Amino acid sequence: MSYNHLLLDLDGTLLPMDMQEFLNAYLQAVSTWMAPYMAPDRFLKCLLASTRVMIEDQDPRRTNEEVFWDDFIPRTGLGKDKVVPVLERFYREQFPKLAPVARPTPIARAICARALELGAQLVIATNPIFPRIAIEERLRWAGIAGIPFRLVTTYENMHSCKPKQEYYRQILDYIGAKPEDCLMVGNDPAEDLVAQDLGITTYLVLDCLVPRDGTQRRPDYQGRLADLPGFLEAKLGEKRNAAAN
Numbered sequence: 001m002s003y004n005h006l007l008l009d010l011d012g013t014l015l016p017m018d019m020q021e022f023l024n025a026y027l028q029a030v031s032t033w034m035a036p037y038m039a040p041d042r043f044l045k046c047l048l049a050s051t052r053v054m055i056e057d058q059d060p061r062r063t064n065e066e067v068f069w070d071d072f073i074p075r076t077g078l079g080k081d082k083v084v085p086v087l088e089r090f091y092r093e094q095f096p097k098l099a100p101v102a103r104p105t106p107i108a109r110a111i112c113a114r115a116l117e118l119g120a121q122l123v124i125a126t127n128p129i130f131p132r133i134a135i136e137e138r139l140r141w142a143g144i145a146g147i148p149f150r151l152v153t154t155y156e157n158m159h160s161c162k163p164k165q166e167y168y169r170q171i172l173d174y175i176g177a178k179p180e181d182c183l184m185v186g187n188d189p190a191e192d193l194v195a196q197d198l199g200i201t202t203y204l205v206l207d208c209l210v211p212r213d214g215t216q217r218r219p220d221y222q223g224r225l226a227d228l229p230g231f232l233e234a235k236l237g238e239k240r241n242a243a244a245n
């Protein structure tokens with residue numbers, strides 16, 4: 001078995017962090033930033049409600065971004081012309097200050113660089129509930145900005161979210177790959193192992209494992225992030241050796 005495509009989760013996988021700590025810090029920062037326009041409690045309720053609507057909606061004709069705003073604007077009564085630039089400024093000026101919640105490791109860049117050398121194509125398969133600017137910022141935190149990814153899933157280019165199968169189907173369509181040629185690497189059994197339903201092999205990274213009581217899913221492989229380079233060397237190396245013979 002060898003894999004031409006690596007689908008790599010970001011938060012808690014390539015970018016070690018406590019997801020709950022990150023979300024709390026983010027929600028606190030964004031609601032404080034928006035306080036001149038809306039009471040923080042109400043803003044948070046609306047943000048989370050519209051995010052849920054975005055995650056549930058899988059209509060291929062509407063991007064996650066479109067679904068979010070079509071729900072958020074009527075829900076809040078805020079003018080879109082007014083709120084969009086304010087949020088953009090949040091992501092430019094305030095979001096980078098959340099970097100200390102992450103615990104980046106040089107292993108992330110080593111994995112990407114070596115996988116590319118071994119001929120794999122890379123996808124950043126992070127849940128596309130954030131705009132590109134916020135995902136690119138976290139790629140910088142992880143030390144992997146500038147890597148030639150085939151695809152980075154963002155709320156602008158996707159119409160589906162984890163944990164929906166459709167999210168993985170959309171990635172396969174986008175990169176023109178068969179499920180059996182892909183390996184999904186992630187830290188969340190409920191969100192990342194759904195890729196199995198399409199026949200994608202899964203590798204669960206245990207460093208920042210998201211605890212999920214209800215899930216019956218078992219990964220095909222699991223290990224620490226530090227084990228992944230050796231795993232990929234063996235799996236991707238097989239292909240190269242086969243090609244050389």
Ligand SMILES: [Mg+2]
Nearest residue numbers: 009011012187
């Ligand atoms: Mg994750």
